[in-house]
Amino acid sequence: MNKIIETRFSGCLDVNDIRTKVTVKPEPVSRLESLDIMVAADVLSSTLKQIFIPNEFSLAFIKSMVGKASMHSQRLFASEAIYSSNVFHPPEVEVSPICLTGLAGVGKSQTIAALRKVLPPPMEFSCDLFDGSVPLTSDWYASARGKASGKALLEHFVFGDKKPAGKTTVAQLLRLARRSANTQGVSLVVLDETQYFNTGLGTAKVTDVLLTVAAIGPPTAFLSNYSLVHKLMTRNSEDKQRLLANPEIMLPDDPDSADWHHYITECIRVSNGAIDADTREMAAEIYRCTFGLKRLVVHILTLAYVECRNAGRYSVNLSDIVRAYRSIAYTVSAKEVETLQLLALGGKPKKASQDLVCPFELSDAMKSNVVKFARDDRHGRVIAKVFDSAMTDTERAAMKHLDEHILDAPKNSKPHRRASVVKLSADQQVTAFNTFVSTLATSKPKKPKQ
The missing domain is CATH 1.10.8 (Helicase, Ruva Protein; domain 3)
Incomplete structure (x- = not known):
């Protein structure tokens, strides 16, 4: 449609560029010895938490999700007529979401935070359908913490921190969410920490929430620990085929990697x-x-x-x-x-x-x-x-x-090196040999046995 749309995802799919954008190496801590023990420990902990060195899985996952988002954006803005149709008559499309799962603390949320850094930043888009410009947003992100239903999530996506005027149904909110997502060019929907749904909601309700978010239209990913996935495994086939058909399993790094x-x-x-x-x-x-x-x-x-x-x-x-x-x-x-x-x-x-x-x-x-x-x-x-x-x-x-003594003993920072051998001249070698011979004990040779 215009140059902004054509170059929207340029430079987002190169692995080296992705690694550069997402790698976080904070400044080293300083003067911990001058701080109280617990204060110093807190400073060290907060600094270590900032570190993000993407592994092979994270890089591959980020590239894959950015690629899906790019393809969705190209389809959405293929022409002005298609964009207009998606905005004013949003189609009912239900995608099969990506399930990013792994052990608690393995780094799933950090990977998603890195993914959002790679996606294109917000930008202004102008076309003949609207007066002025429309702000484009690459992704919608929400955490399951504090969200008790699919309706609450849809309200979060559509209205943000504002409360809707009057009562709305899930069906109405879903239509508004589809229209808003297409208008803003949302190319990825991410739902984080979905295992917290399991705390107060039954598995059937959690399934309904996830399917509701997947029905908005853009590529969708939800993050979960193993605990929720085990619950979803007990659902009927139609639910499992929709929610667990595209798992991405994030494992700990290999110890020798x-x-x-x-x-x-x-x-x-x-x-x-x-x-x-x-x-x-x-x-x-x-x-x-x-x-x-x-x-x-x-x-x-x-x-x-x-x-x-x-x-x-x-x-x-x-x-x-x-x-x-x-x-x-x-x-x-x-x-x-x-x-x-x-x-x-x-x-x-x-x-x-x-x-x-x-x-x-x-x-x-x-x-x-x-x-x-x-x-x-x-x-x-x-x-x-x-x-x-x-x-x-x-x-x-x-x-x-x-x-305990061996473990606590300080280690030398540099290994001990043997002194280099001094090269002697021919005369010095003869003198050294004669000196060595003179140090040997002299004894008469024994007679050979008959």
Whole structure:
């Protein structure tokens, strides 16, 4: 229709551009040692939460959703006649939404926040249908927190913070939402934290809410933890085929992947010396204590910083991570991590831990590295347990003291290098050889045996 529409999504589909736009590397914290322990821990926690290093899944998901939004925008603005028809006579279109699911704290909401950064910013659009210009909006976003029904969500999309004048029905609001979305060029609808619907609403009501949002027309994505998806799995086939036909499963980073090591490296950089340990060892220990969940990484690093300050130090080491893992504040998370490790090894889930079990069947390739890490970790723990049980109480106490001393001991930042070999001249080599021979004990050679 015009140049603004044609170039609306230009530069939004290149992976390198996406990575540049969404990567967040905050400034390192400073002078934590001069602050009170809890204040310093809060500063460190809030800074770590800002970090976003997109992994392969996040980049692929963002590119896919931006591509869907771009295609919808092209269809919506294919011609002035089509745009006019969509505005004044919005068609009844029901899309099959994308279900982005994963463990709590894996980074789903951060990925959606990154996605919204990539989408085109608001812009003004002029055409012959309206006097003046119309503001275009790339996406509609809403959180399920505090929304009790599909009607409340539609009112949020159509009226924003304003309250509608008079009573309206869901059917009326749906027509208004379709017209408003087409007028504003909305190309993506995102519903976040839908697991909170499950707290006060029955599964049938939650299903109705999700289908209502999907009926607006643009490509739709809803975010949910495993808990809600398990509930939706109990619905009738027609509901499951609509809501769960396009799942996107966000798994924790592999423990040996570059994505995981880049994230831990960034955490260490941002801490500005508050975390001081070998990056590879720290990455392995943190993964063992968090199962790769970014929310738990921030939690345990914050607790570890409190532990190190209570010990009279200002830098977190591996022993602080271990103490944080065993702390009261991390008890609930530690139990969940241990359950996840058990499930990764093929253990049977309990009814109470269904929220930790992926409702979809995962391929072996998607979980092989995590399983290997969990299996190797368990093997190491078994060996340590056998070794510990074979020791006496005195030996066990001595070993415990030695382990704590090794963990707390500062490590050299640079490895010790051997002195380079001095090259000698021919005369110096002869002199050195004669000196060496003179140091040897002289003895008469023994007679050979007859």
